[in-house]
Amino acid sequence: MSGQKITVNNGVVDVPNEPIIPYIEGDGIGADIWKSASRVIEAAVEQAYNGEKKIHWKEVLAGEKAHNKTGEWLPEETLDTIREYIIAIKGPLTTPIGGGFRSLNVALRQELDLYSCVRPVRWFEGVPSPVKRPQDTDMVIFRENSEDIYAGIEFQKGTDEVKKLIDFLQNEMGATKIRFPETSGIGIKPVSEEGTHRLVRAAIQYAIDEGRKSVTIVHKGNIMKFTEGAFKTWAYELAEKEFGDKVFTWAEYDRIVEEKGKDTANEAQSEAEAEGKIIIKDSIADIFLQQILTRPKEFDVVATMNLNGDYVSDALAAQVGGIGIAPGANINYDTGHAIFEATHGTAPKYAGQDKVNPSSLLLSGVLMLRHLGWGEAADKIENSMDKTIASKTVTYDFARLMDGATEVKCSEFGDALIKNL
Numbered sequence: 001m002s003g004q005k006i007t008v009n010n011g012v013v014d015v016p017n018e019p020i021i022p023y024i025e026g027d028g029i030g031a032d033i034w035k036s037a038s039r040v041i042e043a044a045v046e047q048a049y050n051g052e053k054k055i056h057w058k059e060v061l062a063g064e065k066a067h068n069k070t071g072e073w074l075p076e077e078t079l080d081t082i083r084e085y086i087i088a089i090k091g092p093l094t095t096p097i098g099g100g101f102r103s104l105n106v107a108l109r110q111e112l113d114l115y116s117c118v119r120p121v122r123w124f125e126g127v128p129s130p131v132k133r134p135q136d137t138d139m140v141i142f143r144e145n146s147e148d149i150y151a152g153i154e155f156q157k158g159t160d161e162v163k164k165l166i167d168f169l170q171n172e173m174g175a176t177k178i179r180f181p182e183t184s185g186i187g188i189k190p191v192s193e194e195g196t197h198r199l200v201r202a203a204i205q206y207a208i209d210e211g212r213k214s215v216t217i218v219h220k221g222n223i224m225k226f227t228e229g230a231f232k233t234w235a236y237e238l239a240e241k242e243f244g245d246k247v248f249t250w251a252e253y254d255r256i257v258e259e260k261g262k263d264t265a266n267e268a269q270s271e272a273e274a275e276g277k278i279i280i281k282d283s284i285a286d287i288f289l290q291q292i293l294t295r296p297k298e299f300d301v302v303a304t305m306n307l308n309g310d311y312v313s314d315a316l317a318a319q320v321g322g323i324g325i326a327p328g329a330n331i332n333y334d335t336g337h338a339i340f341e342a343t344h345g346t347a348p349k350y351a352g353q354d355k356v357n358p359s360s361l362l363l364s365g366v367l368m369l370r371h372l373g374w375g376e377a378a379d380k381i382e383n384s385m386d387k388t389i390a391s392k393t394v395t396y397d398f399a400r401l402m403d404g405a406t407e408v409k410c411s412e413f414g415d416a417l418i419k420n421l
């Protein structure tokens, strides 16, 4: 096929004018949103660079399509191709609840060690929202993507493994104070210092590069001290050790309070803010979910573990119009590998109806274009999105919440975006 490979040299991605980019169409609504979003991306690139740049899509299989064609859900060839071509984009893949296979989405992230799940959440003018001032929500979530309860270390009730584990916990680990009925299933939650460091490093570096004001570490460390609590401690340590005078941490604030009192600590923080230092702070996950609704302006970049990040990203998406418009990227900043990905699922009840909003996948494509350094094409799509939504030409999810909207199909929304590029 024509086009060239993207390469990585010393961690820097080298993008030819005609890169080959593998894509996974996805299950359920995947085919509809891929068709619509990929056409808009192609048109934006064509217009931005007058034909000098062009993406050559290369389909790779995963999910139901892969299973039907090859008998496998996630063929090795798909992983090898993404490894080889460095950057890929995907639609959603089905994960049955309970039995069956584990998440292919999670497997892709783990196999390629895409440790940062980056999900920017910001409002587009005119998008219907359940909050009064959706424009106050402008955050970028860095969700740790390779550890936590998502590691998939779980044991089903009644199995020999779970019996062994309970016996071990009760008889060797001193877990005698809680009840372990025989019907217990058990999941393990690994959180490491290395895993925390690389994620938090990426989040702080992003905040510095993008001129953001703060990084909030979201955790439930009051309850899970050696996993979520340790995440917080390691995050503060990393911030102070590696980013020195570019940051001011709440750990530092606490030390100043202890030594010199609260007034001096407040002064130190104000001074740091005035100097443009990134404030590194933390919030416990439950109150954080309240505060993103009541005081969204106080939060900017967010660094958190896998499960918290999953919840927080859908909750925040709701504030700016829902998961139909919330994009995402899974990135390994060390190897350069990245998979850009819609944050929503396969919405099976809408599959094949050409109905849903393609914006989540499309805006993931915009993140991809920026990652490639093709900002002009990315800007074109975002500007067109502003214009199209302002004209109230929208898919069903927005139309049902907007007065006087024209509801269009998934493909027609793509047509309207192309017209407004």
Ligand SMILES: NC(=O)C1=CN([C@@H]2O[C@H](COP(=O)(O)OP(=O)(O)OC[C@H]3O[C@@H](n4cnc5c(N)ncnc54)[C@H](OP(=O)(O)O)[C@@H]3O)[C@@H](O)[C@H]2O)C=CC1
Residues within 6 Å of the ligand: 029, 033, 091, 092, 093, 094, 095, 096, 105, 323, 324, 341, 342, 343, 344, 345, 346, 347, 348, 356, 357, 358, 359, 360, 397
């Ligand atoms: N990264 C991935 O690939 C992900 C995969 N999944 C998987 O997807 C499957 C279905 O999961 P489910 O929990 O139903 O979540 P989904 O995200 O698929 O759908 C939930 C609801 O969200 C709304 N929605 C989703 N996508 C869109 C869109 N593009 N435009 C407008 N509205 C949208 C719809 O709301 P309404 O009904 O109000 O119209 C839909 O019913 C599961 O197998 C799950 O594991 C889930 C999340 C991420």
Ligand SMILES: O=C(O)CCC(=O)C(=O)O
Residues within 6 Å of the ligand: 093, 094, 095, 103, 104, 105, 106, 310, 343
């Ligand atoms: O893989 C899945 O089924 C769910 C993943 C998910 O919810 C997410 O990536 O936000």
Ligand SMILES: [Mg+2]
Residues within 6 Å of the ligand: 310, 311, 314, 343
């Ligand atoms: Mg999710």
